[in-house]
Amino acid sequence: MDYAKLFRLDDKRVVVIGAGSGIGRESALALAAHGARVTCADRDVAGAEQTVAQGYPGALTAYALDVLDDAAIERAAAELGPVDVLVFTAATNVRKRILDYSSEEFDRVVSLNLRASFQLVRAFGKGMAERGSGSIIGFSSIRGTTVEPGQSVYAATKAGLVQLLRTAAAELGPSGVRANAIAPGVVETPLTAQIKSDQGWYDAYARKGALGRWAQPGELAGAVVYLASDAASFVTGSVLAVDGGWTAVDGRFEPPN
Numbered sequence: 001m002d003y004a005k006l007f008r009l010d011d012k013r014v015v016v017i018g019a020g021s022g023i024g025r026e027s028a029l030a031l032a033a034h035g036a037r038v039t040c041a042d043r044d045v046a047g048a049e050q051t052v053a054q055g056y057p058g059a060l061t062a063y064a065l066d067v068l069d070d071a072a073i074e075r076a077a078a079e080l081g082p083v084d085v086l087v088f089t090a091a092t093n094v095r096k097r098i099l100d101y102s103s104e105e106f107d108r109v110v111s112l113n114l115r116a117s118f119q120l121v122r123a124f125g126k127g128m129a130e131r132g133s134g135s136i137i138g139f140s141s142i143r144g145t146t147v148e149p150g151q152s153v154y155a156a157t158k159a160g161l162v163q164l165l166r167t168a169a170a171e172l173g174p175s176g177v178r179a180n181a182i183a184p185g186v187v188e189t190p191l192t193a194q195i196k197s198d199q200g201w202y203d204a205y206a207r208k209g210a211l212g213r214w215a216q217p218g219e220l221a222g223a224v225v226y227l228a229s230d231a232a233s234f235v236t237g238s239v240l241a242v243d244g245g246w247t248a249v250d251g252r253f254e255p256p257n
């Protein structure tokens, strides 16, 4: 093993869905910096093109994809294959209490966060299993394990995604395909703009983690490169917390010595 190349992804074909913003954008740029050829897929193709413009010339390509469209996912899996690594980040949250939540909002959050994830794992996992290798990386959240009022449906989808990926790991492992989840803490992206615009809310979240601050989206990219690479060749069915200690620490009271 040449450890100097442990994290290299030279000539790996990677698809990042959600690459037009936030964590997906930074992941795509980091994967390309490690040698991968990256398709930046997003419903927001202008965002994906901005990502491409920020990366190494020729390493990244923009691709228009709405993951709520089953047929478009099937087409993408056929057009973009063979794919070595699939990363998907597209998700949404409606922060409301259960008693105020509408059925339409429930459907919207579950359709994107869980149903589309299922469609992606099935569509891209098939080719990976046939070829005998691949790495599937999905985004759960601290909300997959720990909640607060207003997180019900989002939290349920993020816990559900972990079980979906664990089962993918069980079913596809014998074919050489790995499947893992990354569980971020609070990260400054458009997804959390609502929180950032409320100073009290923003500061409370910063104080909760052991590091006492929010993450920048680029701080998630190392976990994606790791799980995509041979450095993680024996890692599957796992949930990698990148949460600044959020789930490790359960309160801020410091008992006297």
Ligand SMILES: NC(=O)c1ccc[n+]([C@@H]2O[C@H](COP(=O)([O-])OP(=O)(O)OC[C@H]3O[C@@H](n4cnc5c(N)ncnc54)[C@H](O)[C@@H]3O)[C@@H](O)[C@H]2O)c1
Pocket (backbone or CB within 6 Å): 017, 018, 019, 020, 021, 022, 023, 024, 041, 042, 043, 044, 047, 065, 066, 067, 068, 088, 089, 090, 091, 092, 112, 139, 140, 141, 142, 183, 184, 185, 186, 187, 188, 189, 190, 191, 192, 217
């Ligand atoms: N930001 C955080 O604090 C945080 C915390 C925990 C978990 N996460 C998870 O990390 C992942 C990435 O979050 P982010 O903050 O980078 O989000 P983001 O909103 O910045 O980016 C999501 C991207 O997905 C794309 N997208 C949305 N709907 C789509 C569709 N139907 N088809 C294709 N693309 C679509 C958007 O255009 C956008 O580019 C999500 O799964 C999120 O739940 C984020």
